[in-house]
Each structure stands twice: as structure tokens, then as C-alpha cells.
């Protein structure tokens with residue numbers, strides 16, 4: 001007997017819940033049947049009616065080693081038996097200390113040396129902005145301008161949204177957002193005047209690939225050129241690795257592809273293997289030291305959250321890092337990235353597709369413009385009927401499953417996309 005009453009769950013959901021980034025009128029309409037996910041194993045998920053799916057977008061880009069992984073499960077349980085959460089304001093805890101040490105040790109000595117804990121990508125970016133702002137104030141330099149790349153996305157809190165989401169979702173005039181200088185390319189950045197350079201507080205970029213923009217790849221050389229520009233302007237380079245971090249690009253971090261070390265790096269999503277909300281803002285010692293050098297009033301960062309340094313999240317993150325060693329995740333991933341390329345190759349002749357972009361284990365399959373603005377969504381719905389869950393970005397179908405996906409499942413996922421495009425667009 002099915003343990004779940006799908007109709008009752010759907011009715012209660014529609015009655016009590018407001019979902020993110022969701023037109024709730026449509027969601028609550030009688031004909032809409034929400035998918036109720038109840039179980040996961042590896043790259044697979046099951047709904048409340050027992051239907052099986054491939055997790056084609058890694059549960060909104062978070063999962064890497066698979067669902068229900070015994071190593072991460074055990075680590076969380078061990079932590080749970082000790083204590084789930086204690087305050088990080090005024091206290092510390094061994095799991096957060098161990099994780100911070102492990103994260104810093106992933107980078108060359110004396111580069112990114114300090115960990116600030118937050119809860120998700122947005123708050124990780126938010127604190128990076130607060131730190132940047134206060135840093136220049138402490139240094140006595142007037143650097144009011146933040147620079148971000150057009151079409152970039154860095155989260156939804158007011159500061160993070162000012163960098164990108166506000167422009168992307170056209171709520172630029174909202175009083176929640178502050179002006180940010182948007183540039184489209186390195187050339188545009190290099191065209192700025194010396195005065196503009198001197199007024200720049202920081203430049204933020206999603207290394208390797210602009211994710212929410214539709215999985216758009218940066219031209220080779222972008223990040224080193226940006227590093228050079230920031231060095232010349234003596235300003236801060238912030239790398240938002242919320243999506244690219246922890247193997248997604250094929251390297252542990254997107255910045256490593258072109259051997260660049262930023263001054264601030266934000267990690268979230270896959271940090272806990274996709275288990276729990278936790279983020280890290282990593283910083284260099286000189287930035288930290290400006291705050292720590294003395295205890296003057298203006299040198300304390302008055303920022304933090306109730307769940308900072310949450311021990312369960314840190315335990316999951318440590319276990320996820322251990323798995324990279326135990327399972328040789330990146331070595332195996334290299335084979336799967338190749339297989340993904342081969343499978344995507346079989347879609348290239350499809351007349352409905354205008355471009356296929358791949359960066360590591362992320363694919364963006366862009367559809368030709370059509371009469372229907374919802375083509376991407378229609379295709380993802382058709383893919384769901386074929387056992388693949390993913391979410392489009394406008395006209396781009398995204399495929400970025402957990403790294404543990406089997407070759408067979410990966411082929412099935414690409415087949416589901418191919419057949420769904422044929423079904424929706426006609427062959």
C-alpha cells in the first residue's frame with residue numbers, strides 16, 4: 001500500500017505554502033498537480049505515487065555525491081547524537097573548526113585563509129559585500145562602486161540582488177536595490193577610466209560560467225584578465241562559486257580552470273553535498289586583518305545569522321569533502337564529463353536546438369526561438385513524463401545531474417530531453 005496520500009498532500013500544499021520563484025496562481029490552479037518528492041537514492045528521486053525520476057538538475061544544483069549517501073547520512077547522525085546546533089555568536093564548535101580548516105587547506109598556503117559562515121549562497125554574497133564596504137571604510141578609501149557582469153546572478157537578498165537578479169528580473173527600480181555598475185565584458189571593464197578604477201570597491205563574477213543567465217560560458221582568459229584588472233585597480237575580486245564550487249566544472253573550483261585566486265570566494269549549494277543549507281565566504285588574511293587589527297568600534301563586522309556555523313551542516317560538508325578522497329570523485333567525474341559531451345553531440349543536428357553549451361558536468365541546451373515563450377518549460381514537463389526532472393532557464397534546458405549518475409542513467413536523461421523536444425516541437 002502507498003504510504004502517501006498524494007491528493008491530500010497536494011491540497012494542503014496549495015492551501016498553506018508559497019513556493020519560491022513560482023507563479024502561485026498557476027501552482028494552486030485545480031488542474032496543476034504538484035510533484036511530491038518523498039525519497040532519493042543516488043541520482044534518483046521518487047514521488048509520492050512511486051514514480052522514479054533522474055534528478056536532472058541535482059535538486060537545484062546542490063547535490064553531487066547522490067541522495068541518501070551512507071557516508072554523509074552517518075556523519076549527520078553522529079553529529080545529531082552530540083548536538084544539532086549551538087550559537088556561533090560568542091561560542092565555537094569543533095565541527096565548524098574542522099570544516100574551516102579543511103576548506104582553507106584546499107587552497108595554496110596564505111591565499112584564502114579565513115572562513116565566514118552563512119546559510120546559503122545569497123547570504124554568503126551579502127556578507128561579502130558588507131565586508132568589502134566596511135573594509136574600504138576602515139582603510140580610509142572612498143570606493144563606492146561595485147562592478148558586476150551583466151546577466152550575472154548572485155542571489156536574492158537585497159545586496160546580492162543588486163548585483164544581478166534585480167536587473168535580470170526587471171525590478172531594478174525597487175527601493176530594495178542599490179545601483180551597481182554592470183559591465184558586459186572585460187573589454188568594457190578595461191575601457192573604464194583611472195578614476196573609475198580607483199572608485200571600485202570590488203568586482204564580482206561567476207567564474208567559468210554564468211549559470212542563471214542560461215549556462216553561458218565565459219571566453220577563455222576572462223578570469224585571468226579580470227584578476228589583472230583588479231590588481232591594477234588595487235581592488236577586490238570576488239568569485240561567486242556558489243554553483244561552480246565542488247567539482248561541477250570538472251575542477252574542485254571554477255577559478256582553478258585558469259589558475260586564478262580571488263580575494264573573496266563564496267561557496268554554497270554543493271558545500272554540504274546538497275544536504276543542508278550552509279555557505280562559506282572565504283577571504284584573504286589582509287582583508288580579515290583590517291577588521292582584526294584592533295578592537296575599535298568601526299572594526300567589528302556586525303553581521304551574522306542564528307544558524308551560523310551550524311554543526312549538522314558542517315558535519316555534512318566534512319563528509320562530502322571526505323567523499324572526494326574516498327570515492328575519487330573528480331577522477332571518475334572526468335569520464336562522465338566525456339560521456340556527457342558524447343551524448344550532447346548526438347543532439348547537435350537537432351533543428352530545434354540553436355546551441356549546446358557545456359562546462360564540466362553542466363549542460364545548457366538552448367532552443368531556437370519559437371512562438372511559445374514557454375517552450376523550455378513544456379519540454380521539461382514532457383521530460384518529467386519520461387522520468388527526468390529538470391528546470392529550464394527561459395529557452396534553455398539544463399542538464400546537470402549528481403556526479404554519481406551512472407552512464408546508463410546519463411544516456412536515459414539525454415534521451416528523455418531528445419524525445420521531449422521532438423514531442424513538443426514536432427520532429
Ligand code: PMP
Nearest residue numbers: 120121122153154155211242243
Ligand atoms: N550565486 C550563484 C552563482 C547562484 O547560482 C545562486 C543560486 N542559484 C546564488 C548565488 C544564490 O544562492 P542561494 O539560492 O543558495 O541563496
